[in-house]
Amino acid sequence: MDNEALKQKIAAWEPAAELVEEGSQFLNAIVTPPQLRALAEKLRYDEATRFDYMFCLSGVDFPEHLMVVYHLRSTTHQHEMVLKVKIEDKENPAVDTLCDIWRTAEFHEREVYDLFGIKFHKHPDLRRILLAEDWQGYPLRKDYVDPVNMISY
Amino acid sequence: MEPVTEGTILAQDGDLKTQEYFVNMGPQHPSTHGVLRLVLGLDGEIITKVEPHIGYIHRSIEKMCEHDNYRQIVHLTDRMDYLSAHINNEAVCLAVENALEIEVSDRVKVIRTIFAELTRLASHQLWWGVMGMDLGALTTFLYAFRDREMINDIFEETCGARLTMNYNVPGGLMFDLHPNFQKRVKEFLVHFKSKLPEYDMLLSDNVIFRQRTEGVGVLSKEDAISFGVTGPTARGSGVSCDVRKLHPYSAYDRVEFKEILMADGDSFARYKARILEMWESISIVEQLLDNIPEGDILAPTKAVIKLPKGEFYQRVETARGELGVYVISDGGKSPYRLKFRSPGFSNLFVLEHIAKGAKIADLVAMMSTIDIVVPDIDR
Amino acid sequence: MEESGYFDFSPIVNNIHESLAASFSPGWAMAIAWALIGITLILFAALSVIILVYVERKVAAFFQVRLGPMRVGPWGLLQTVADFIKLLMKEHITSRNADKFLFNLAPFIIVTAAFLGLGAIPFALGLHIFDINIGLFYITAVSSVGVLGILLGGWAGNNKYSLIGALRSGAQIVSYELSITLSLLAVVVLAGSLQLSEIIASQENGWWIFKGHISAWIAFVIFMIAGTAETNRGPFDLAEAESELTAGFHTEYSGIKFAMFFLAEYLSLFIIASVGATVFFGGWLPFHIGTWQAFNHIMDYIPPIVWFFGKVAGIIGIIMWFKWTFPRLRIDQLLILEWKYLLPINLFNLILVSFIALMGWYF
Numbered sequence: 001m002d003n004e005a006l007k008q009k010i011a012a013w014e015p016a017a018e019l020v021e022e023g024s025q026f027l028n029a030i031v032t033p034p035q036l037r038a039l040a041e042k043l044r045y046d047e048a049t050r051f052d053y054m055f056c057l058s059g060v061d062f063p064e065h066l067m068v069v070y071h072l073r074s075t076t077h078q079h080e081m082v083l084k085v086k087i088e089d090k091e092n093p094a095v096d097t098l099c100d101i102w103r104t105a106e107f108h109e110r111e112v113y114d115l116f117g118i119k120f121h122k123h124p125d126l127r128r129i130l131l132a133e134d135w136q137g138y139p140l141r142k143d144y145v146d147p148v149n150m151i152s153y
Numbered sequence: 154m155e156p157v158t159e160g161t162i163l164a165q166d167g168d169l170k171t172q173e174y175f176v177n178m179g180p181q182h183p184s185t186h187g188v189l190r191l192v193l194g195l196d197g198e199i200i201t202k203v204e205p206h207i208g209y210i211h212r213s214i215e216k217m218c219e220h221d222n223y224r225q226i227v228h229l230t231d232r233m234d235y236l237s238a239h240i241n242n243e244a245v246c247l248a249v250e251n252a253l254e255i256e257v258s259d260r261v262k263v264i265r266t267i268f269a270e271l272t273r274l275a276s277h278q279l280w281w282g283v284m285g286m287d288l289g290a291l292t293t294f295l296y297a298f299r300d301r302e303m304i305n306d307i308f309e310e311t312c313g314a315r316l317t318m319n320y321n322v323p324g325g326l327m328f329d330l331h332p333n334f335q336k337r338v339k340e341f342l343v344h345f346k347s348k349l350p351e352y353d354m355l356l357s358d359n360v361i362f363r364q365r366t367e368g369v370g371v372l373s374k375e376d377a378i379s380f381g382v383t384g385p386t387a388r389g390s391g392v393s394c395d396v397r398k399l400h401p402y403s404a405y406d407r408v409e410f411k412e413i414l415m416a417d418g419d420s421f422a423r424y425k426a427r428i429l430e431m432w433e434s435i436s437i438v439e440q441l442l443d444n445i446p447e448g449d450i451l452a453p454t455k456a457v458i459k460l461p462k463g464e465f466y467q468r469v470e471t472a473r474g475e476l477g478v479y480v481i482s483d484g485g486k487s488p489y490r491l492k493f494r495s496p497g498f499s500n501l502f503v504l505e506h507i508a509k510g511a512k513i514a515d516l517v518a519m520m521s522t523i524d525i526v527v528p529d530i531d532r
Numbered sequence: 533m534e535e536s537g538y539f540d541f542s543p544i545v546n547n548i549h550e551s552l553a554a555s556f557s558p559g560w561a562m563a564i565a566w567a568l569i570g571i572t573l574i575l576f577a578a579l580s581v582i583i584l585v586y587v588e589r590k591v592a593a594f595f596q597v598r599l600g601p602m603r604v605g606p607w608g609l610l611q612t613v614a615d616f617i618k619l620l621m622k623e624h625i626t627s628r629n630a631d632k633f634l635f636n637l638a639p640f641i642i643v644t645a646a647f648l649g650l651g652a653i654p655f656a657l658g659l660h661i662f663d664i665n666i667g668l669f670y671i672t673a674v675s676s677v678g679v680l681g682i683l684l685g686g687w688a689g690n691n692k693y694s695l696i697g698a699l700r701s702g703a704q705i706v707s708y709e710l711s712i713t714l715s716l717l718a719v720v721v722l723a724g725s726l727q728l729s730e731i732i733a734s735q736e737n738g739w740w741i742f743k744g745h746i747s748a749w750i751a752f753v754i755f756m757i758a759g760t761a762e763t764n765r766g767p768f769d770l771a772e773a774e775s776e777l778t779a780g781f782h783t784e785y786s787g788i789k790f791a792m793f794f795l796a797e798y799l800s801l802f803i804i805a806s807v808g809a810t811v812f813f814g815g816w817l818p819f820h821i822g823t824w825q826a827f828n829h830i831m832d833y834i835p836p837i838v839w840f841f842g843k844v845a846g847i848i849g850i851i852m853w854f855k856w857t858f859p860r861l862r863i864d865q866l867l868i869l870e871w872k873y874l875l876p877i878n879l880f881n882l883i884l885v886s887f888i889a890l891m892g893w894y895f
Contacts, residue, residue: 022463104380
């Protein structure tokens with residue numbers, strides 16, 4: 001399925017999704033947290049799309065919002081796309097977990113929680129993964145300052 | 154758990170009640186291959202729970218990248234998967250080159266591919282040695298190191314380093330090949346092609362080894378995809394995920410090689426996939442070695458590399474699987490955000506899924522066949 | 533035996549005994565004799581272990597395309613001595629929650645068991661500490677006391693790895709004890725005695741490995757497998773299994789107490805090999821071929837003690853070869869091998885050998 005067909009599919013499922021192709025080699029579908037889960041389930045389980053392999057899950061801290069980026073690939077149809085969820089609430093960011101849809105998300109979500117402080121609802125085991133349990137703050141946020149260990153340029 | 158006091162009935166109706174207990178495997182343990190800690194729930198020798206605790210060598214490479222320029226980032230990637238150092242470098246270089254639309258010369262592409270395959274061979278050799286050692290066959294380790302040493306010497310001659318090579322730079326390579334390079338690689342290939350069947354004789358065809366790996370840690374194809382497992386680990390379960398085939402980069406589109414796919418998904422299939430992959434790597438190197446084209450080794454780049462605004466995703470196939478470099482650039486001299494999708498991270502967490510119900514000795518076999526490198530997981 | 537013409541140690545031993553008896557009262561003479569034996573035994577054990585450790589490291593090195601110890605002394609000959617001194621001077625570490633009495637007792641039990649086994653081994657004609665009529669039975673009995681030390685050591689250290697290692701070892705040694713005894717029994721049936729000197733005497737005209745043909749071969753192969761398992765060596769080193777259990781039952785031991793486990797391991801290796809050499813390969817008897825008088829005479833010029841140690845070295849070499857070649861078995865496979873394969877084969881072999889002995893179908 002090429003990007004145009006994918007666009008139509010996604011637009012039919014989630015009209016509010018913002019579909020962008022500029023500035024990236026993939027088709028980007030940007031949604032808000034409440035829309036994420038329904039769209040993800042459709043992308044994963046619909047026979048026409050079948051995005052069964054999530055090859056990357058990253059958090060990004062933009063000046064106005066936080067974002068979780070899901071890179072998806074279908075091993076049957078060999079097409080790829082990027083699903084992004086834009087989280088406007090920087091004070092208390094939260095989004096639904098996708099770890100029951102893609103098992104790999106469980107640990108990548110823990111990493112995003114650890115480094116960005118984004119909470120994942122219904123995640124079975126949301127703890128810090130790379131840093132110590134008692135670590136203060138979320139290091140990959142742009143406003144994170146560690147006066148001792150951080151070298152600023 | 155109820156406290157055991159006087160009068161507590163531990164055994165009832167004649168059956169012996171046993172208690173589960175926890176063992177910390179690591180962070181200092183001979184077979185966790187670095188500072189990885191696994192909390193094992195055990196019922197006798199049977200594993201009921203595996204919980205990997207990682208982060209003991211988390212060096213915040215992603216955060217450091219946000220302050221460094223693109224030339225510096227290349228050198229950080231050596232320290233992730235140190236056994237695939239060259240391939241990691243290549244990933245960042247390719248990401249930068251694709252973003253800037255720099256066309257590197259054929260010579261660079263071919264040399265990079267040869268180096269990448271030699272790196273893969275060296276990594277698989279080390280894995281084979283350690284795999285044998287984990288299963289108690291101590292001799293394999295030194296056999297593997299004898300052969301790996303030759304590759305390291307070849308690297309040393311050309312780029313001065315044996316492990317963290319820093320041979321790639323955005324736009325090309327740091328130096329040209331050493332004049333002896335082709336001769337030495339040919340010597341190595343002749344030597345190693347006679348030794349690789351020995352690997353099979355010593356380990357693959359051993360009855361005890363077969364018993365220890367066949368049917369152990371079976372990972373189904375669906376689970377492998379769902380867990381995001383890549384590399385030989387996934388190909389052992391029959392998942393076609395070789396980036397070199399799916400998204401050819403460097404010179405992989407001009408060489409012939411097979412993607413090794415095994416059906417069983419057990420430890421032995423993963424083992425066999427890597428052994429066969431070594432043959433493929435040898436064949437790739439042989440195809441390219443005699444026709445390295447002439448050309449510039451470094452395409453001109455600006456002194457300070459600035460990527461255009463946007464997002465870039467570059468994948469390469471390291472010895473352990475798919476390494477993704479996800480760059481978000483705001484047009485500055487360092488990335489706004491850089492995420493490394495490391496193969497080890499996804500591969501490690503399948504361990505709990507496949508190790509349940511196995512024995513401690515099996516867990517060691519599974520860990521070796523997943524081939525984890527802890528700095529790659531922790532970044 | 534006197535007419536055999538081999539160098540007999542018994543006059544020397546008797547001389548020492550008589551001179552002691554002449555100079556001291558019987559009680560003292562006995563005490564001094566025992567002290568002499570004890571000192572000799574300890575020196576012998578220490579020396580043989582030091583040599584065995586050195587040999588093992590060199591054998592391992594040559595298997596692994598490297599040189600092994602080369603720095604201390606010529607060809608690294610003093611390396612094990614240096615290591616031993618290092619172990620002597622190391623701190624004794626006892627973890628806080630260990631059962632201190634049992635923790636300290638365990639290495640002594642295991643070393644004592646190994647030493648006891650040495651007592652009945654005939655090194656040459658007349659050179660043995662005691663030659664009891666149940667020698668073979670005695671050796672198999674005392675060598676299985678060692679497992680008590682492993683179990684106690686693993687349990688008392690209060691370490692879960694040690695405990696797993698100890699229990700593995702318990703299951704393993706109890707199982708393989710059966711095989712080793714039954715395989716030795718095959719030769720006992722042929723020789724008709726449990727006394728080691730009698731077993732050797734019965735091989736005057738040919739070793740049991742040749743005289744007993746099929747059944748002796750089966751017994752010997754099983755003996756080698758079970759003997760390797762009995763000494764906790766690879767591929768049966770599940771009790772240690774350093775890639776699984778860090779160091780198994782002796783994880784918590786340090787310094788000289790660790791060295792004692794080491795000592796016991798190599799001593800029991802020596803004992804297993806010497807039992808094998810005595811039972812299957814005629815102990816200190818030279819290699820003779822039927823009626824080749826000249827050849828047999830040349831063989832007789834090699835002293836019996838050299839024959840004995842040569843045979844022992846050969847068997848130890850095979851056991852070392854196992855260790856540096858094979859991967860380790862898993863605990864369930866280990867027990868399956870014993871209970872489903874070795875034990876039935878052994879029982880069948882025992883019937884076979886009894887039949888052969890009854891019919892006199894051996895040479």
